[in-house]
Structures are given as C-alpha cells and as structure tokens.
Amino acid sequence: MAESASLFARKLRAWRAGAGIHGRITQEMLAERLGVSVDAVGKYERSASFIRGDLEHRLADELGWSREEILACREDWDARRQEPRKGAYRLLDDTLVGEVYGGSWHRAARASIVLANEEFGVLPEELAPNEKVFLPIYETYRDHWAAVMRDGRMVAKWALPFLDFEDEALFRAGRLIEAELSVDRIRRPILPGTYYGYSPAVVVRPGHEAAGTLLLSSFVRFLEGLANREVLLHGIGTVSVSPGGAQICRDIGMTRLGSHCLDPDFGVWELPGAAVPKSIFARRSTILRRCYTEAFGT
Structure with missing residues (x-):
C-alpha cells in the first residue's frame, strides 16, 4: 500500500x-x-x-x-x-502557533483570554476572564485547553483546569471566585485517580458554529488521553453567564446545581462522572463510555 x-x-x-x-x-x-x-x-x-x-x-x-x-x-x-487550506477550521498546534503567534504559546494563550473577554462582554471582575489568573495556568497546563483557528484568527476555545478539593467545594456551593485562582491551586493529574474539571470558558464566535465540531472532537480526545492513563473526572463544572451558555450546558447533559453568589442569573452546572456514559462525549467515544461505566456505573 x-x-x-x-x-x-x-x-x-x-x-x-x-x-x-x-x-x-x-x-x-x-x-x-x-x-x-x-x-x-x-x-x-x-x-x-x-x-x-x-x-x-x-x-x-x-x-x-x-x-x-x-x-x-x-x-x-x-x-x-484537517487539511491546511484557506478557510478551513484548524485546531491550534505548534505549526499554527508558529505561523500566527511567532512560535509563542504565551501569545496564543493570551489570545484565548482576549477571545473570551470579547465574547462574554462585561462581567463582574470576580468572574471575568483574567489574564493575570489564567495566563500562568494556561502556560503551565498547556494540554488543558484548546482553540480552533480560521484564516489566522482564533474563533473557538475550551479550557479545563482541575480544581483542588477546597475549590471544588466552593464551586458546588456557588462561591468559587475565579479571580482568586492560581497555578498552585490547580491539581496536576500525575497519578491515576479521579479529579474535578472546571471550565472557565467554552467560546465559539458567532458565525463560526461549524468550529464546534472540531472543538468537541479535541475535548473528547483530551478526555480519552486521560482515561488511557486511568485518570477520570468525577465531575465537570462550569458557570453559565448567559442564556446561550445555559443552553450549551443542557445540550451537554449537565445538571444545574444552583446559582452563583454573584448573580442569581449565573447558573452553577455540573456533569457528574456517572453521567458521562450517557453524555455527548461518550456518544462520540466508546473508550469514554467503557471507562466511565466501569468506574461510575450507568
């Protein structure tokens, strides 16, 4: 052949x-x-x-x-x-970082935070995408976020750092303040076990909804890579700050735990590990369906 x-x-x-x-x-x-x-x-x-x-x-x-x-x-x-043709959506990688950001992942990470700020609009500073907070986290945990590019412009991204036990409890209670996060409060999944993933941002620019498919595929591959190392998530959490964000949470299969302390319209959402086998992620991956069913049941 x-x-x-x-x-x-x-x-x-x-x-x-x-x-x-x-x-x-x-x-x-x-x-x-x-x-x-x-x-x-x-x-x-x-x-x-x-x-x-x-x-x-x-x-x-x-x-x-x-x-x-x-x-x-x-x-x-x-x-x-993923052919590098004009107008095609491409997942950010070393090649694109070299072409668009001069080989600097620091600049790429900063661009992802700018993207979130542009799309989220005005938010309380406690939850607004904060460069001082998230730039060190994204640089330290480069495999915990991904972005989709089109014609040299970032159009979509996801991020999923892992919270420590105290911050996980604060999140569930609706009292997690993103502005207080730091690199030393993020768990590194070195050993097999279960962790709690927190998504500060899932962003898709209007008019680029087609990028969502590639974004979802990259997230599924991220979870599969963890599962192959026996690293599973007993929960994935996020805070929705708009009706559109809340709808994405519902589409994923998340459950609303309550409201955030900063605003009753901000929803606190969670996808428990036990719900992953029936989620959109497992529908795209037999690996995730099997691993999470074995670990958490159906």
Whole structure:
C-alpha cells in the first residue's frame, strides 16, 4: 500500500494478512466481524473512510486491538482530514502557533483570554476572564485547553483546569471566585485517580458554529488521553453567564446545581462522572463510555 495510507488502513490489511489460520482473512469475513458491509471494509483499506464511533468497540472485541491502538488510528485519521487550506477550521498546534503567534504559546494563550473577554462582554471582575489568573495556568497546563483557528484568527476555545478539593467545594456551593485562582491551586493529574474539571470558558464566535465540531472532537480526545492513563473526572463544572451558555450546558447533559453568589442569573452546572456514559462525549467515544461505566456505573 502507498505510504500515504492511513494508519487504520495499514493495520486492517496487516490484521487480515496475519489472522487466518489457513490463509488470509477475506474482506467479507472481516466485514461480518465488524458488522459493516464489504464495501465499507474496502473503503477503510483504501483510506477513504473510517469506522463509525459506535462501532469502534468491535475493533477491540473482534480484532483484539487495544484502546491505545484505536485512539492512535482515529487521531491519525483526524489529522489527515484537517487539511491546511484557506478557510478551513484548524485546531491550534505548534505549526499554527508558529505561523500566527511567532512560535509563542504565551501569545496564543493570551489570545484565548482576549477571545473570551470579547465574547462574554462585561462581567463582574470576580468572574471575568483574567489574564493575570489564567495566563500562568494556561502556560503551565498547556494540554488543558484548546482553540480552533480560521484564516489566522482564533474563533473557538475550551479550557479545563482541575480544581483542588477546597475549590471544588466552593464551586458546588456557588462561591468559587475565579479571580482568586492560581497555578498552585490547580491539581496536576500525575497519578491515576479521579479529579474535578472546571471550565472557565467554552467560546465559539458567532458565525463560526461549524468550529464546534472540531472543538468537541479535541475535548473528547483530551478526555480519552486521560482515561488511557486511568485518570477520570468525577465531575465537570462550569458557570453559565448567559442564556446561550445555559443552553450549551443542557445540550451537554449537565445538571444545574444552583446559582452563583454573584448573580442569581449565573447558573452553577455540573456533569457528574456517572453521567458521562450517557453524555455527548461518550456518544462520540466508546473508550469514554467503557471507562466511565466501569468506574461510575450507568
């Protein structure tokens, strides 16, 4: 197969060549195992398509692939789909940081805070996106936030630092003040276990709703990477400061715990770990569905 073949295509062909006791496994036999058509298998092996998310578990169940192997295939496929053409949405990476921000992740992190301020408008200073607070956090925990770019402009972002136990309790009580956060109050997920993720900002510029798909995919990959290290979230929390933000929380499957102490219209929302298997994230990832079901039940 040509060098440009996807990792998924190469692995499937290699598996077929080596799985048969009396010779190669045919495409028909592989299609039956995966629950897809023979035409679909042909497209997989030609690097023309990738298996649907709700069928990924069959790669593990029927072919014996590990979660890491499946994730690597999907990441390779996603990377192949993100062509750097004009007008395309692209996930911020080292290449784009070099092109747009002169190679400085510091400047990129600052741009993400500017984006949040522009879209959120005027907020109480206790909850307003604060460069002094979040710039050190984003620089220290660079893998805990992501952004989508289009034609050199940042149009969407998410962030998810992990709160310490005291701040988690304050958040649940509606009394967390973002302006008081600092790097030393953020937990680093070094060891396996459960943590609490807090999202200070999920932002999509008006007119760039299509960027939301790429943003969601990057967040799912982030959670999968953690799950592969046995790092799970027993909760994901955020504060909605607008009707649109509250609707996003509902769409994700979050539950409103109450109001924030600064304003009764500001909602305190949470997605418990036990709710992840039925969330939009698990619908896009069999890895998350399995890991969170095993850890927290359904």
